[in-house]
Amino acid sequence: MRLWSVHPKYLDPQGLVALWREALLAQKVLQGRTKGYRNHPQLDRFKKQRHPQQSLAAYLSFVWQESKSRGYQFDQKKIGRRKSKKKIPVTVGQLKYEFNWLCRKLKKRSPQKFKLIAKTGPVTPHPLFRQIKGPVESWERIL
Numbered sequence: 001m002r003l004w005s006v007h008p009k010y011l012d013p014q015g016l017v018a019l020w021r022e023a024l025l026a027q028k029v030l031q032g033r034t035k036g037y038r039n040h041p042q043l044d045r046f047k048k049q050r051h052p053q054q055s056l057a058a059y060l061s062f063v064w065q066e067s068k069s070r071g072y073q074f075d076q077k078k079i080g081r082r083k084s085k086k087k088i089p090v091t092v093g094q095l096k097y098e099f100n101w102l103c104r105k106l107k108k109r110s111p112q113k114f115k116l117i118a119k120t121g122p123v124t125p126h127p128l129f130r131q132i133k134g135p136v137e138s139w140e141r142i143l
Contacts, residue, residue, distance in 0.1 A: 008066040012110035041139035054084035091134030
């Protein structure tokens with residue numbers, strides 16, 4: 001499961017579809033509707049929120065908006081109803097780590113998308129997140 005901290009605009013079509021599916025799975029985990037992935041480190045930052053399900057609904061809403069801007073037909077009805085407006089902190093180190101990881105994936109899988117984003121200036125976080133100083137997050141599994 002990968003719930004990207006970087007803005008979904010950086011993802012290629014396969015990445016955006018995968019993010020949508022994985023975030024929907026994460027939503028089911030937080031709702032207690034699945035047995036797997038309950039202790040997945042990617043969920044830690046959502047679980048720490050006052051309203052984890054609402055935070056994930058907000059996360060999914062932004063993914064849905066990106067899909068809509070690309071002309072995709074993701075089902076908005078699958079997103080939880082109440083959405084949090086509270087931004088979640090993410091470290092600059094985490095954003096850089098994820099962006100570099102994404103670039104390595106895109107270089108092989110979607111060279112054109114890689115060329116578009118590789119020269120990007122400062123990495124933009126997913127709209128639910130706000131950048132703070134710091135290294136890679138403690139929950140990240142470094143590969």
